[in-house]
Amino acid sequence: MNPAPPDVPWRALAAFRYRIRVFLSRSERAARGIGLEPQQHHLLLAIRAARETADPTIGSLAAELLLKHHSVVGLVDRLQARGLVSRHSHPADRRQVCVRLTREGEALLAQLTGALLEEYRTMGPEIMEALRIVLGTSRQRGAAPARAARRTSVSPESRAGAASRRRTPAAPAAAARPRKRSPGP
Secondary structure, rough: OOOOOOOOOHHHHHHHHEEEEHHHHHHHHHHHHOOOHHHHHHHHHHHHHHHHOOEEEEEHHHHHHHHOOHHHHHHHHHHOOOOOEEEEOOOOOOEEEEEEEEEHHHHHHHHHHHHHHHHHHHHHHHHHHHHHHHHHHOOOOOOOOHHHHHOOOOOOOHHHHHHOOOOOOOOOOOOOOOOOOOOOO
């Protein structure tokens, strides 16, 4: 692992990561608001995006979502039980299972996407500007936007609480637990 260069815009980097977390949190909340788990939303979106070329297989969806094959099977099972996706055999290789959205799945994904497009419009420029600063392509190099700096500041109380929860390399987890003593002779 390479050490960070001395001119890293730390505040901009923190602001960039904060904005991504905020967007993901809002996206997850929106998915749950219409009865989907975030991974189910990701799966519906991956199916819809892959449909541009062909219905995706379970394996290709697993690769796209960075999940294990059996995890995607479980997600597909739950979405199929709700009538949001259907399965069929791959036309060229019947051993593979393809997945497609049903009309209900299309409608639900469209509803959620419509709600999230506003988030993209409002958060997108903020995320892009923070990334430009991190990459050094902004005219404001090294100066994170004030809103982001306020959001990423941490109170001394929060820092103290976090420090007390961290373990130091000199005190590994095993050493932190009290040892059980065996009964004496």
